[in-house]
Amino acid sequence: MYKNLRGHPGVVLAAAAVAQFAFALDMSVVNVALPAIRTALGFAPLDLSWVVHVYALTFGGLLLLGGRACDLYGRRRLFLLGLAVFGLCSLAGGLVQAPWQLVTARAGQGLGAAAAAPAALAMLTATFPEGTRRVRALGVWSGVNAAGGALGVLAGGLLTEYAGWRWVMLINLPIVAGALALALAGVPAEARPARRESLDVLGAALATGGVGLLVLGVVRTDAYGWGSPATLAMLAAAATLLAAFAFAESRSSAPLLRLGLLRNRLVAGANVLVFLAAAGQFAAFYFVSLYMQQVLGMGAAATGAAFLPFSAGLIAGTLVATRITAARGPRASLVPGALLAAAGLTWFAFISADGGFLTDVLGPSLMTSIGTGLVLAPVAAAATTGVAAREAGTASGLFNSSRQLGGCIGLAALATIAAQRTGTATDPAALNDGYALGLAVAAALFALAAVVAVGVLPRRRAGTPSPRPAAHAENRMEGTPS
Numbered sequence: 001m002y003k004n005l006r007g008h009p010g011v012v013l014a015a016a017a018v019a020q021f022a023f024a025l026d027m028s029v030v031n032v033a034l035p036a037i038r039t040a041l042g043f044a045p046l047d048l049s050w051v052v053h054v055y056a057l058t059f060g061g062l063l064l065l066g067g068r069a070c071d072l073y074g075r076r077r078l079f080l081l082g083l084a085v086f087g088l089c090s091l092a093g094g095l096v097q098a099p100w101q102l103v104t105a106r107a108g109q110g111l112g113a114a115a116a117a118p119a120a121l122a123m124l125t126a127t128f129p130e131g132t133r134r135v136r137a138l139g140v141w142s143g144v145n146a147a148g149g150a151l152g153v154l155a156g157g158l159l160t161e162y163a164g165w166r167w168v169m170l171i172n173l174p175i176v177a178g179a180l181a182l183a184l185a186g187v188p189a190e191a192r193p194a195r196r197e198s199l200d201v202l203g204a205a206l207a208t209g210g211v212g213l214l215v216l217g218v219v220r221t222d223a224y225g226w227g228s229p230a231t232l233a234m235l236a237a238a239a240t241l242l243a244a245f246a247f248a249e250s251r252s253s254a255p256l257l258r259l260g261l262l263r264n265r266l267v268a269g270a271n272v273l274v275f276l277a278a279a280g281q282f283a284a285f286y287f288v289s290l291y292m293q294q295v296l297g298m299g300a301a302a303t304g305a306a307f308l309p310f311s312a313g314l315i316a317g318t319l320v321a322t323r324i325t326a327a328r329g330p331r332a333s334l335v336p337g338a339l340l341a342a343a344g345l346t347w348f349a350f351i352s353a354d355g356g357f358l359t360d361v362l363g364p365s366l367m368t369s370i371g372t373g374l375v376l377a378p379v380a381a382a383a384t385t386g387v388a389a390r391e392a393g394t395a396s397g398l399f400n401s402s403r404q405l406g407g408c409i410g411l412a413a414l415a416t417i418a419a420q421r422t423g424t425a426t427d428p429a430a431l432n433d434g435y436a437l438g439l440a441v442a443a444a445l446f447a448l449a450a451v452v453a454v455g456v457l458p459r460r461r462a463g464t465p466s467p468r469p470a471a472h473a474e475n476r477m478e479g480t481p482s
Helices: 007-030 031-041 050-073 075-095 099-127 132-162 172-186 200-221 230-250 257-262 265-295 300-308 308-328 331-348 362-383 389-421 428-455 467-479
Strands: none
Touching: 007 050, 007 075, 007 099, 007 132, 007 172, 031 050, 031 099, 031 132, 031 172, 050 075, 050 099, 050 200, 050 265, 050 331, 050 389, 075 099, 075 172, 075 389, 099 132, 099 389, 132 265, 132 300, 132 308, 132 362, 200 230, 200 389, 257 265, 257 389, 265 300, 265 331, 265 362, 265 389, 265 428, 300 308, 308 331, 331 428, 362 389, 389 428
16 A cells, blocks of 8 residues: 655645535635625525535535545645635635525535545554554544634635625635645655555445535524425435445445544544534534624624634633543543533533623533533544554544534524424524523533543553554554654
8 A cells, every 4th residue: 555655744734624624614604704795695594505415415425535535646636626626616616606606606615625634634644653653643633624614614704704705705814825835845745555455446435425415414504494395305215325334444445434443532522422423513613603793783793703712712621632532542532622612612501692701601611612622632643543544534534524413413403493492583682591401412522522432442541552452553654653
């Protein structure tokens, strides 16, 4: 397989972090601009949500394929290609003149991100050895990823209000240019494999179709409802395709996802945990943003600025997590972090219709964000521990896919729960009750994540030898530091 030609570790980290910032930013920067986009391009009310949904659909649906492709064709190659597609589609999105053009551009952004995101994480795991150095690198990557999502709300509000909605797309261009320059300058190309395995076409089709239908069924519950025939049919079709995928992978000589990878307790536990944490985190962003705008009456720019303490808490929590994880292993940070985030969201659940930023948002924002930061870095480290270099992209794609699916499914489910509590009422008190219930359920998801960390993840320190010596033997043969 590919021989790892290590370049400049700091440049590799910078390239991966800058790219991930752009992908995370794009998940939230568009949301605040949706009303302006609808007015400018003439979107029908039911079609406007596709500006958000199509990015989640293509990004989440193609992540496993992107992860495997970077194992087969090279991490750097997929990283550069994905970034180029993402950047070109961002440019196209800023120049569109019709609704279908913007939806197409957003789909292209998701395609590019699905190629580059797992390649970025795989580059880090191939460059930094397991233990302290990898934990620190993944701490930076996770902190930047979290900050991108939080700052996207701020950037979206400021750009929409003062520069125009098109800049929520064009803002990606300088970020992508910086990531491309860093990658070209300091990320080494992998040597070509002596024997290239073929891509598992059947597995790719089943996984992409299954995950795509799952995401589509979930994100369209805003229009059809969870119990509607359309939703049930899509979810049943998704379950059938994913079951067929698992069956096909168990019999493939070169699978898209080797099922034995999930026998690694760290990998399996980390993917379950990040699914739950992402569901709670995405929903919290959504409900708190709506609470500030629709209940407290804050403007787009003020709402974005109100997320700055959240971003600061995420970064602080990530910095602390890197030290704890390097010294005592991922579980030592994951358990208290998930419990702290659950406590912060429980505090959020007591929001009041006649409250304010200082009384109802600032305190729980800091508690939730620090707890979330304590989770993000160690869960990424756990998801890539004990993984052979030849499967780094697959493991990275699986981790990113779990996070993306968790965010989509969690947000859709909790939004439905909140809407059922609110009913047809539109007054601030009714909306407040719905958001409060959604935040309480998000707290329960983080509490469940803490239970998973205690019950599934081993107590082994991050830097100790893996219980799977064969994987490390493969790493050493391929030149990966161990």
